Amino acid sequence: MMGNFMATIFNLVFLADADRSAAPWMPVAGTEHAHHVDGVFTFINAICVFFFVLIMALCTYFVLKYRQKDPNDLPEPSPSHNTKLEIVWTAIPIVIVVIMFVYGFAAYMNAVVAPENAYQVKVTGRKWSWTFEYPNGYIDGNLHVPMGEDIKLLITSEDVIHSVYIPSFRIKRDAIPGRYTVLTFKADYASPEDGYNLFCAEYCGTEHSKMMAKVIVQEREDFDAWLAEASDYVNNLGPLKAGEKLYLERGCKSCHSLDGSAGTGPSFQNLYGNPHPLTDGTEATPDENFIRESILYPKAKVYSGYQPVMPTFKGSLTDPEIDALITFIKHQSDNSRAEAEKIQADFEASKPKEEEK
Amino acid sequence: MATTTDTLPGRPYGEVEGNYLTHERGLLSWLTTVDHKRIGVMYLACISGAFLLGGIFAMVIRWELFSPGPTVPGLNADRYNQIFTLHGAIMTFLVIIPGIPAALGNFVLPMMLGAKDVAFPRLNLASWYLWVTGAIFAVTSLVMSAADTGWTFYTPYSTTTQTAVIPMTIGAFILGFSSIFTGLNFIVTIHKMRPDGLTWFKLPLFLWGIYATAIIQIIATPVLGITLLLLIAERVLGVGIFDPTYGGDPVLFQHFFWFYSHPAVYIMILPAMGIISEMIPVFSRKHIFGYTAIAYSSIAIAMFSFIVWGHHMFAAMSPLANMVFSAVTFSVSIPSAVKVFNWTATMYKGSIRLATPMLYALSFLFLFTIGGLTGLYLATLGTDIHLHDTYFVVAHFHYVMVGSTMIAFIGGLHYWWPKIFGKMYSEKWGNVGCIVTFLGFNITFLPQFVLGMRGMPRRYYDYIPEFEALHRLSSIGAFIMGIGLFVTLFCLVYSLFKGKPAPDNPWGSASMEWQATSPPHYHNFTKPPKVGDPYDYTDLVWDPKSEGYYRKAEGQGAA
Numbered sequence: 037m038m039g040n041f042m043a044t045i046f047n048l049v050f051l052a053d054a055d056r057s058a059a060p061w062m063p064v065a066g067t068e069h070a071h072h073v074d075g076v077f078t079f080i081n082a083i084c085v086f087f088f089v090l091i092m093a094l095c096t097y098f099v100l101k102y103r104q105k106d107p108n109d110l111p112e113p114s115p116s117h118n119t120k121l122e123i124v125w126t127a128i129p130i131v132i133v134v135i136m137f138v139y140g141f142a143a144y145m146n147a148v149v150a151p152e153n154a155y156q157v158k159v160t161g162r163k164w165s166w167t168f169e170y171p172n173g174y175i176d177g178n179l180h181v182p183m184g185e186d187i188k189l190l191i192t193s194e195d196v197i198h199s200v201y202i203p204s205f206r207i208k209r210d211a212i213p214g215r216y217t218v219l220t221f222k223a224d225y226a227s228p229e230d231g232y233n234l235f236c237a238e239y240c241g242t243e244h245s246k247m248m249a250k251v252i253v254q255e256r257e258d259f260d261a262w263l264a265e266a267s268d269y270v271n272n273l274g275p276l277k278a279g280e281k282l283y284l285e286r287g288c289k290s291c292h293s294l295d296g297s298a299g300t301g302p303s304f305q306n307l308y309g310n311p312h313p314l315t316d317g318t319e320a321t322p323d324e325n326f327i328r329e330s331i332l333y334p335k336a337k338v339y340s341g342y343q344p345v346m347p348t349f350k351g352s353l354t355d356p357e358i359d360a361l362i363t364f365i366k367h368q369s370d371n372s373r374a375e376a377e378k379i380q381a382d383f384e385a386s387k388p389k390e391e392e393k
Numbered sequence: 394m395a396t397t398t399d400t401l402p403g404r405p406y407g408e409v410e411g412n413y414l415t416h417e418r419g420l421l422s423w424l425t426t427v428d429h430k431r432i433g434v435m436y437l438a439c440i441s442g443a444f445l446l447g448g449i450f451a452m453v454i455r456w457e458l459f460s461p462g463p464t465v466p467g468l469n470a471d472r473y474n475q476i477f478t479l480h481g482a483i484m485t486f487l488v489i490i491p492g493i494p495a496a497l498g499n500f501v502l503p504m505m506l507g508a509k510d511v512a513f514p515r516l517n518l519a520s521w522y523l524w525v526t527g528a529i530f531a532v533t534s535l536v537m538s539a540a541d542t543g544w545t546f547y548t549p550y551s552t553t554t555q556t557a558v559i560p561m562t563i564g565a566f567i568l569g570f571s572s573i574f575t576g577l578n579f580i581v582t583i584h585k586m587r588p589d590g591l592t593w594f595k596l597p598l599f600l601w602g603i604y605a606t607a608i609i610q611i612i613a614t615p616v617l618g619i620t621l622l623l624l625i626a627e628r629v630l631g632v633g634i635f636d637p638t639y640g641g642d643p644v645l646f647q648h649f650f651w652f653y654s655h656p657a658v659y660i661m662i663l664p665a666m667g668i669i670s671e672m673i674p675v676f677s678r679k680h681i682f683g684y685t686a687i688a689y690s691s692i693a694i695a696m697f698s699f700i701v702w703g704h705h706m707f708a709a710m711s712p713l714a715n716m717v718f719s720a721v722t723f724s725v726s727i728p729s730a731v732k733v734f735n736w737t738a739t740m741y742k743g744s745i746r747l748a749t750p751m752l753y754a755l756s757f758l759f760l761f762t763i764g765g766l767t768g769l770y771l772a773t774l775g776t777d778i779h780l781h782d783t784y785f786v787v788a789h790f791h792y793v794m795v796g797s798t799m800i801a802f803i804g805g806l807h808y809w810w811p812k813i814f815g816k817m818y819s820e821k822w823g824n825v826g827c828i829v830t831f832l833g834f835n836i837t838f839l840p841q842f843v844l845g846m847r848g849m850p851r852r853y854y855d856y857i858p859e860f861e862a863l864h865r866l867s868s869i870g871a872f873i874m875g876i877g878l879f880v881t882l883f884c885l886v887y888s889l890f891k892g893k894p895a896p897d898n899p900w901g902s903a904s905m906e907w908q909a910t911s912p913p914h915y916h917n918f919t920k921p922p923k924v925g926d927p928y929d930y931t932d933l934v935w936d937p938k939s940e941g942y943y944r945k946a947e948g949q950g951a952a
Contacts, residue, residue, distance in 0.1 A: 111744045143774070208781055
């Protein structure tokens with residue numbers, strides 16, 4: 037029983053990702069660079085554990101051996117300094133940290149020198165979602181990259197400072213408004229089915245902890261097929277399903293729930309077609325125009341009880357995408373659900389059947 | 394007139410003629426006092442109050458993180474963000490930065506010099522009032538709509554958020570001046586009020602620590618003040634300094650902020666190292682090892698602290714800047730390591746007495762060694778890029794600020810408690826409090842290192858399920874630590890009412906403050922204290938009757 041418990045803890049702490057992690061405790065390594073970093077980590081670990089154990093062992097030994105027996109005990113006279121010893125224990129740490137610095141700097145340089153001919157993806161952070169724009173202009177909520185190729189992320193932010201953090205790649209770079217930063221990597225291994233985690237590491241407000249995305253590493257031909265399919269997703273999926281994809285991937289869901297619970301923004305459940313007071317004292321009944329305006333100019337009309345914190349999506353959502361989102365939001369209201377389903381059904385009916393081609 | 398009978402056991406509390414606690418009574422006599430001892434006690438009371446408040450916020454944070462998703466009823470993400478901001482701001486600006494210098498330093502520093510008071514007693518009282526004013530501003534922001542920026546106030550978040558950032562920054566600005574006044578006072582006092590024969594290298598090492606701290610306080614703190622004023626100017630007047638929508642540079646704020654706040658880390662740790670340098674020799678009854686090295690290493694740390702701030706921004710700066718800052722950051726580790734080796738060597742062939750203050754000193758050695766060594770992972774570029782802004786950093790700085798500074802503060806409080814209040818606390822409960830706090834602390838923060846390595850970012854209200862087990866362990870540790878701190882609090886407060894009267898020198902220290910009565914006379918010393926080596930214990934003899942030490946030369950109860 038106890039043994040079982042200990043084994044579980046041991047597995048959790050030491051072996052969880054032993055298959056591809058050089059250093060225990062680190063998340064699964066997705067790049068060669070991650071192995072370098074783990075190597076540096078293990079090196080520092082060894083030195084730190086050595087010195088920690090040495091100092092603690094000496095302390096324990098001294099406390100046990102020289103424990104006072106009588107308050108009048110005066111210790112044997114011993115020197116209160118020793119120049120030779122003191123020079124030695126200053127010099128040794130200096131040598132060690134110089135090695136540590138060089139080793140760590142070398143591993144770092146591997147990751148910051150941008151290779152030529154890298155595949156560039158533009159990353160934009162905003163409160164509270166990431167978007168990834170591919171060379172063909174397609175924008176996705178997750179980062180898909182071809183395996184084994186140099187990738188260059190060109191990073192910026194639309195509002196406050198965020199930070200792109202991919203633990204499995206051991207890399208991190210701030211997304212700073214008004215400037216570009218760069219992160220480069222080469223994903224040497226295929227990712228797990230559901231991808232690696234990508235977090236926001238710089239505190240950015242209410243939904244900071246929900247500002248996540250996935251990193252999916254695929255073989256080149258799978259990646260190309262995915263990009264071609266995904267780029268045309270409005271036409272491929274139809275308005276309702278495309279709207280759902282946008283809702284999930286482009287940041288709507290961090291603030292707008294579907295189950296009626298209030299988040300940072302109002303829930304989409306029964307939002308469409310139902311009147312609600314605004315902060316300026318008037319009332320609005322959301323229709324297509326209201327939703328379009330709220331997406332493009334979110335501070336123009338704000339539901340009462342909510343803060344005007346939504347960023348604009350002007351320029352980042354195309355007209356067909358906004359239409360798809362409107363259809364999706366319609367689908368969340370009892371009184372317009374049938375209408376949204378009809379739009380999707382008409383789309384399905386008009387779509388040429390794959391197998392007939 | 395005090396006589397040597399003061400040192401005899403069984404003396405009723407407050408019976409020392411003209412002791413500083415009883416020579417005047419009433420609240421007004423405290424609020425208008427310029428006595429450094431009373432100001433120290435007032436700081437102690439106020440800082441303890443702030444520590445309790447910050448501690449309650451810490452417990453709420455750990456409760457919320459016990460499970461993923463919303464955990465504490467009524468605590469949404471916005472409230473959580475305000476609470477971790479208040480926890481950080483209160484603990485740094487109101488507790489850890491002023492803690493040791495203002496409370497213990499104020500009480501002990503003039504007495505260690507054999508002086509009657511600090512150089513500028515009125516300025517000393519003024520800095521206490523500034524602390525109180527700053528605290529009121531910080532707490533006002535609580536009842537308005539508490540700031541949610543984190544204690545670091547990063548722009549442009551802090552210039553655009555809807556919460557009450559301005560009261561909090563004004564509070565920090567005022568607290569900065571309190572800190573500058575205290576630092577200035579201490580520098581002048583150490584330079585000008587030493588008696589004949591007390592040369593720089595006969596000063597107790599606590600004073601070297603405080604002196605190095607004071608240098609940082611007066612050089613670095615004005616930079617924080619200016620930065621916070623610029624922040625307020627941007628928020629109120631829309632002047633474009635940091636916010637890119639006005640043409641400012643958000644990273645500039647981080648440079649300004651850390652130019653103060655990194656040295657501030659050493660404002661926190663240097664006095665703590667000073668306390669350890671006092672306690673380890675006393676409880677080993679042996680001269681401190683490598684006095685000169687420890688003294689110079691304090692000054693070295695103070696100097697290096699000004700050139701390493703960039704290591705807080707490795708994820709935002711160019712590779713060249715990163716290289717330089719990584720290299721210089723390692724320089725701080727050398728004097729810190731030297732101190733640890735010296736403390737360890739001091740115990741070699743000593744006569745070690747495991748009284749409560751010594752337990753704290755040993756806890757400090759354990760925790761500071763971890764806190765210091767984990768700094769190496771963060772100074773190294775390759776590993777820092779991964780660990781930056783994760784729980785690894787959270788654990789690292791808690792090991793330094795709480796595990797080291799706070800533990801040294803509480804240890805120092807136990808060490809000087811008999812002198813300050815003239816009462817002995819229960820050794821047993823003192824030990825229990827120390828051990829429970831020590832265990833709780835490690836259970837809280839060791840798992841956080843692992844969380845950070847596995848990629849858990851800091852300042853998260855929610856987290857993915859794979860982090861749950863480690864977060865739970867951490868929360869349980871925090872609650873244990875809370876219990877330990879309460880045991881300590883009750884042990885000390887109980888002693889005020891029921892404790893045995895303290896002898897003048899219960900631990901057998903050779904530094905000058907122990908030549909005064911316990912509690913000290915209003916004028917500190919009734920006869921000129923004898924200047925000597927503060928680490929020479931050879932002529933101190935144990936008196937079983939009073940359970941304290943006296944100097945052989947003087948004879949016990951003679952004269």
